[in-house]
Amino acid sequence: MTTIEVDGLRKRFGPTLALDGMSFTVRPGHVTGFVGPNGAGKSTTMRVVLGLDTAEEGTALIGGRPYRSLSRPLSHVGALLDAAALQPSRSARDHLLWLARSQGLPARRVNEVIERTGLGTAARRRAGGFSLGMRQRLGIAAALLGDPAAIMLDEPFNGLDPEGIVWMRDLLAELAGQGRAVLVSSHLMSELQDTAARVVVVGRGRVIADTSVAELLATASGGRVTLRTSAVPEAARLLKEAGASVNALDGDALTVTGPTAEEIVALLGAHAVPFSEVSSYRASLEEAYMELTRDAVEYRATGSETGR
Numbered sequence: 678m679t680t681i682e683v684d685g686l687r688k689r690f691g692p693t694l695a696l697d698g699m700s701f702t703v704r705p706g707h708v709t710g711f712v713g714p715n716g717a718g719k720s721t722t723m724r725v726v727l728g729l730d731t732a733e734e735g736t737a738l739i740g741g742r743p744y745r746s747l748s749r750p751l752s753h754v755g756a757l758l759d760a761a762a763l764q765p766s767r768s769a770r771d772h773l774l775w776l777a778r779s780q781g782l783p784a785r786r787v788n789e790v791i792e793r794t795g796l797g798t799a800a801r802r803r804a805g806g807f808s809l810g811m812r813q814r815l816g817i818a819a820a821l822l823g824d825p826a827a828i829m830l831d832e833p834f835n836g837l838d839p840e841g842i843v844w845m846r847d848l849l850a851e852l853a854g855q856g857r858a859v860l861v862s863s864h865l866m867s868e869l870q871d872t873a874a875r876v877v878v879v880g881r882g883r884v885i886a887d888t889s890v891a892e893l894l895a896t897a898s899g900g901r902v903t904l905r906t907s908a909v910p911e912a913a914r915l916l917k918e919a920g921a922s923v924n925a926l927d928g929d930a931l932t933v934t935g936p937t938a939e940e941i942v943a944l945l946g947a948h949a950v951p952f953s954e955v956s957s958y959r960a961s962l963e964e965a966y967m968e969l970t971r972d973a974v975e976y977r978a979t980g981s982e983t984g985r
């Protein structure tokens with residue numbers, strides 16, 4: 678099973694410490710989101726994995742081997758780094774044919790990836806005239822050409838319309854479902870909602886959290902329960918007596934921490950305190966992410982060395 682393993686990467690660009698001990702593993706079978714504020718080191722990490730940049734320290738391995746030791750790299754790892762980087766006068770199809778030939782891949786793979794990425798008839802048009810969304814599709818087509826077990830996409834949702842975003846999510850899920858290791862960067866956590874099973878959250882060149890999305894949401898939700906009642910003082914008194922911590926939310930709503938929603942319902946019911954809602958609070962992925970990266974963003978906003 679192919680993994681992408683990054684261990685202890687450190688890299689400077691002049692005074693900027695772009696990577697500061699970046700370490701994580703992307704495992705096969707699910708989509709791993711790679712998220713962090715601008716300048717957190719996501720693109721640099723991917724460039725180091727692909728041998729386009731060298732780190733001063735640390736290792737980056739694909740299926741246990743450095744990129745430069747792979748004889749036909751496209752058959753091991755497919756990547757989309759910069760969708761704008763293509764030869765504008767060439768048709769999408771010719772671009773893919775040229776790539777396939779350079780890697781010893783059969784021309785039929787070109788037809789397959791054109792079909793798979795929905796490029797269709799546009800594949801015969803000059804790539805220079807493509808919208809960003811079409812360029813993203815072409816970049817994905819190139820990444821899939823060698824049928825690689827590892828896939829790395831840098832901001833693949835950029836430039837996609839809502840229909841394109843749904844298409845991309847489905848594609849990522851399918852690729853992961855086929856047992857590939859899929860790493861997808863984004864600076865918007867919401868783009869990864871319903872797509873990534875795991876997230877590696879980064880800031881200032883290092884990993885802040887490496888966790889499953891479910892765990893991240895559970896932590897951010899913090900076991901809070903929202904209670905809506907027309908008897909706020911009575912409900913608050915009862916709950917506090919039962920050891921809960923209670924905070925006023927708005928007019929008739931309270932946030933309760935300690936007991937579960939079921940325990941609250943039982944307590945209020947036993948004392949005939951009316952309520953219209955008792956629900957476990959569910960933090961959004963975006964909220965969890967904002968909480969985690971707050972320090973990284975503040976650090977950059979004060980003119981740090983990792984800021985752009």
Ligand SMILES: Nc1ncnc2c1ncn2[C@@H]1O[C@H](COP(=O)(O)OP(=O)(O)OP(=O)(O)O)[C@@H](O)[C@H]1O
Nearest residue numbers: 690695714715716717718719720721864983984985
């Ligand atoms: N070629 C370069 N020369 C100088 N500094 C660079 C270079 N590439 C990256 N950096 C700096 O390294 C840091 C990490 O940048 P990187 O592009 O990896 O971040 P990122 O997380 O991908 O951000 P974004 O979401 O904006 O793409 C930033 O401070 C950036 O300005």
